[in-house]
Amino acid sequence: MPENPVYMPIFQKTPLNQIPFFSKIFQDYIAQNAVLEPFFQFVPRKETFGKIIAQKQFPQEKRNLLYQIFQEQYERISLYKTEKENIEALLSEKTFTVTTAHQPSIFFGELYFVYKALTTLRLAEFLRALMPAYHFVPIFWLGSEDHDFAEISHFRLFGKTYQWHTEQKGAVGRMKTAEIAEILSVLPEKIPVFETAYTQYPTLAQATRYALHEFFGKKGLLVLDGDDAKLKKALIPVIQNELQEQKTEFFVKDTSLQLTRLGYHAQAQARPINFFYLDEGLRERIERKGDFYEVLHTPLRFSETEILQLTEKNPEKFSPNALLRPIYQELVLPNLAYIGGPGEIAYWLQLKSTFEHFRHLAPHLTMPMLLPRNFALVLTQNQSEKINKLQLSVQDFFQESHTLKKLFLSKLALQEFSLPQEKETILQAFESIKQKTAKIDKTLLSAVEAEEQKNLKSLEHLEKRIQKAEEKKHENELQQVLSLKEKLFPDGALQERKDNFLNFYLNYATFLEDLHQIFEPFSNEFYIIQIQ
Structure with missing residues (x-):
């Protein structure tokens, strides 16, 4: 046992096909549904990589150009050893890349930004172990030419959204970073990497490359900006x-x-x-x-x-x-x-x-x-303990709020209050009344049916009042359930699509390293991670 063991978060995995947030086409793709086979070239399996390499003929002059471009784009950055090795390796016909891409979101935007980077790193590492005769370089393609400023201009930290306001237009990667200093000044903590990125690198693309270098460069991740005249x-x-x-x-x-x-x-x-x-x-x-x-x-x-x-x-x-960006890439x-x-x-x-x-x-x-990239939900130990105390599972919180609410009440042996027998009694009574009325005066049937509906609606109203009275007894626990739901699934969305990685990194310095150890390519599973 090492003297200083790595203290890993507790985690569990749930198959992606049990997560209700994903589209049918994505679910069928990861299930390798045969109907989708005409729409892709290579089956997403580990053993397929040998076949891809056998078919991949990449010209040496393009390798030389790629090497030159990385030298130029990293000119202002002091490279880590792994970055240098990966750039040099690109000159060899034995070297191949695995790639992800994203716009240069400020402060890395949402959690899935770092999940993409980490999955790409893990895939490169996996392939090196699988095929040691080759070298594999993880690439983060920076979508700096995108002009959807609204998508990259904000991030959510500790429940508060921070917004970059600017009059700049055009490609977001070319935008000047000076105005982001306003956000740096109001953050709850100083973050040295981003302080340096947004004060010493003049454009958002350059600043994002620097930040990715600082967080993932030691692992060998290379950032490529497609907004390059030579490329x-x-x-x-x-x-x-x-x-x-x-x-x-x-x-x-x-x-x-x-x-x-x-x-x-x-x-x-x-x-x-x-x-x-x-x-x-x-x-x-x-x-x-x-x-x-x-x-x-x-x-x-x-x-x-x-x-x-x-x-x-x-x-x-x-x-x-x-x-056409994929064609370019x-x-x-x-x-x-x-x-x-x-x-x-x-x-x-x-x-x-x-x-x-x-x-x-x-x-x-x-x-x-x-x-697919890796997917995760991150909980603090306090949140995990609350879930256990409420006699719920983390998976229960993937359901919509109203379903979760009913589930919680059922856990307390409080079934949804209803009066089915009483409704049936009313229906039977009015059926008898309608039969007798029809014999006397059929024109009165509509009045009888109106009274029937009135009585049923009164009973339904009474059901709701009694149900609310029952729920009120457990209002505090219900509020805890719904509050937890909102924290884990902000605005009803996956946490990774709303919250920024700094929510965890600022309190748990090993957060990114822990994720790096946990994530696995080809897992097709959703990670539920408890930070200690």
Whole structure:
């Protein structure tokens, strides 16, 4: 036994198919339902990786470029040994990547941001052990070109939402971080990593890379920003093909129709042109109108010759949307797997034919294996003790509040109060009255039925009053149950989609390390973790 054993949180696992928050298509994908096989390239199993590697032909010149880009993007950061080794390893044909992606949310946004990073790290470690002849590099693709500011501009800490207010527009990764200092000044504690990130790194993309480096760099995670002029050169043929042929919309619509016929909901919608025009303070859709290409909400207008010349000269001015960002990612990385959440996997399943279409422009382009990230619910020891005292299980709290409420009352042997026999007696009595009335004067039947309904409604009202009186006796316990439900599932959503990781990290310094030890790729289970 080591002198200083690692003190791990207690945890249990629940199969993802027992969690009511996930879509049908995601549940069927992880269950490997045969009907979805036409929509992905590689079965998400451990033994599939050898097959992917055998098919993966990634050009050496692209490895050289990737190496150069990482050198440039990490220029201001003092690299950890593992980061240096992983960047160097990218030059070797024996090296492959596993990738996740997310927008540069301030303070990492919601918990699932760090879950993505940790799952990707764990997958790379697992593959190194499984196939020691190869090297596997975990990549966090920074979605810095996204312009949905509302999505990345806030985070929830200890029940309070902190909001970044700015007049800046365009790609969020290019936004200046100076204004975030206002948030730093009102946080309940100082957080040195983010203090440095938002005061010493001028853009949100740079600041987020630094923060990810500080929290996960020692494990070897590399952050790649796709908003890079040199990297975008690989995308030129795709941009030009999309502008001229506009095939993505056809392929995605066709796939979406197939999925809809199978009873699934299409996650993403394609447009005729699935690129934005990107500039300082600007990210707007490109539309073809007649013989010209126009940038919406701007006076920018190009002929076909002009816009094709622009793609050659300034490919960085073209930004793929959510449907073509995966194509871009797989063009520039020797990638084997993409790690994503339920929504991401759903829209990747719409893209197989799009990947096949663009492969004629880049023979090394393949659709990666799609793997779910890890999922978790984190409880404090105090919360766990309260749940036990209330004679409930953590799994009970996954239910909707009204169902949980009924369940709790039933645990107290307080069944929902009702008067079924009395209702039946009233119905029988009125049935007799109606029969007698019909013999005398059928026109009075409506009056009898009205009285019947009146009596039934009075009885139902009485039921509710008696039920409330019963519940009032246990109002304190019920309030505890509902209060716990709100803390564990804020606004009725999964905790990981609302709360920030700092809720736990600030009080438990080993929080991220503990998760790193607990999470497992391919688990398809929901982790319930109790922090000690």
